[in-house]
Structures are given as C-alpha cells and as structure tokens.
Amino acid sequence: MSVPLRAPAACTVTPLPPRRRVRPSHLGKPNLVWFDEATLTARSIDGDSEAFSELVRRHHADAYGLALRITGSGHDADDVVQDAFLAAWRRIGAFRGEASFGSWLYRIVVNRCANLARTRKPVASSVDVGQLRVAPIAPRSQYPEQQAEHNATLVALRAALQTLTVQQRACWVLRELHFLSYPEIAKVLNVSPTVVRGRLARARAELAEAMQAWV
C-alpha cells in the first residue's frame, strides 16, 4: 500500500533550547584547574585561598625538589617548603608579576634555605637518601653492578653538593635540574647573570673535583 506524500498543512517549528552556558565551575565553585597562572595569581592577591591552593598543587613538587636538593634533608625541605608557601600566601600582595609565580616562589625557597644554613653547620653525611626514589637505569636482576654504581654515584653527588655554599648549590640545582636560563636564575637569586655564571662555574669545578676524588 502506498501512502501519498503530502506536505504538512502546518509546519510547527520548535526552537532548539538555548545553548547551556557552562561556567568553569564544579558544584558552584570554579574549577580552577582550567585557569592560567596569571588568573590564579591575581585571585590569590585578592585573598582567594582556593586559587592559591591550586598554585600550591601546581608548584609544590618543584619547590620541594629544589629545597631537598639544597638542604639535602627531607625534614628540612618539609619545613622550608611549608614556611615558603605560607610566606608566599601572606606576601603575595607584593607580587608584581615581573617574573612568574614559580620564579618568585623559588626565590622564597632559596632564601629560606639560606636562612636555615646560617643557623647550622652543613654536614655532608646528613644527606637524606631515603627521600629520593632512584629511577633504576636497568633491571636490578640483569645489571646489579650498574645499579649499585648508579646509586653510589648519586650518593656521592649529593654529598658533594652539600660542600658548596647555598648560593652555588642553588645556581647549580636551578640550572642543571630545573633547567632555568641564566637570566631566570638571576631573577630568582636577585643577582646579575654574570654573577650566576661565576657561581655556576665555581660550583661545576668544585663538584667535578669532588667527584674525581670519589672515583
């Protein structure tokens, strides 16, 4: 049976519902993971603790890594980082945005490490090896000798690092492990790039000498 095709007598157009506007929010609160650092910093300056908490989440690993390498102690790194974040939260009103928040935080961390070093005599043997998980270069079962050598090199380098001054150590760690440029390091340490170059050269020379002695 065939049905003749007819145009409908009246065509009712049902408008589509308006596009739902989706705010960057989760249960009424902004979903801060989508926000860029400039936004989070501006909001933190206003006293928005949730924005600052997001900055903490983004930067705690770098700050802790820096503090751990400079102090050589997990316990001290804990104290330094906790203290540095609280200082950053209290003083963020003074942050002018000339450098990134990360660089500004690094400066606070390095200053806290320097303050800590002034209050105590550095002891190379205080390096807290247990705080660092060593990524094996080869499966232990296959190359146990290489693994042992790898670990021993690390321990030696950590000990050698502790023989440098805090400022040299900070230069070396920021350059070699955090991959900052000379001008960026200069901003963090509030010195000229020439000073950074000098400190880094001395740090490398002293470390090379210490490591040769270890061999």
Place this chain on the structure above:
Amino acid sequence: MGMTSGPAASDPLSSGLRAMRGQVVATPRRLTRKVMADIGAHPRPGREIPIPGNASVSETEIAALIRTTADSVEGVCARGCRIKPCRDVTGTPIIGPVDVELSFAVSYGSNIPAVSEELALKARTVLSQRYGLSTGRLNFKAVDLTSRVVST
C-alpha cells in the same frame, strides 16, 4: 670505587647528574596537607565593607561573588577584583554604594565594550540582590586575550 663500564665510566659528575635527573622526587602528602591547612588558618578577608542593615561583609567575599558572576559571561575569565566603599566629601565611607575594579581576560574576537556592559549590568544586579549594595564607579579592564573560550 672502581669503575667498570656504562655511562658512569666516562665522567663521574656527568653520570651523577644524569642519575640525579632521572630521579623522581616524591613530595610527602602530609606536606601539601600541612600547607593547605596553614593557608586555611591564615585567611586574608580584606577589609569589611558596610552593607545596609547594620551589617558588613568581607571584601574577599564580595570580590568572589563578582568574579563568579564575571566568569558566567561568555568569553570572560575574571582576574583581580577590588571593592571599595564610596566615601563622602569628608572621606568617610558611605554605607551602600561601592566602587568595583575588575580585571579580566577575554577570549579573542569578543566585543569588549559589549562584554564590559554585560559585566557592569550583572555586577550591579548581583550586588543589589545579594547584599543590597548599589554601585558607584565600575572600572572593568580587559587585561589579556585568551584563545580559550571560558564559557560555551
């Protein structure tokens, strides 16, 4: 220590550096918890803004409301927000009207005057509805362009 073969055999500093770069530094969980607790224990509410009905509300709270409102405007991501009570000729804060300064990022291609107008309208409405506040000077500044559309 005697060296055998592999990367550590060449230059002890370089191999030590390679090993150090390969490490994963694990931040203790308790540390981030402590930091968050510290921040929570040291709020920075800003000044108290007088509102009608012999009450007051913190500047931070009003700023958060304005930012959330601004975020709801298509293409806008609020940044800094300052609230100041208007003052009379003697410099005394007047209860009621407030000056609002808001900086925001706006997505590329947005009509900034139209966006600013919408922001002003929404800010006036929400301040009036929530706190019974009228507005004095509204200073909205687009400070950045983003490619990301904040709201769709």
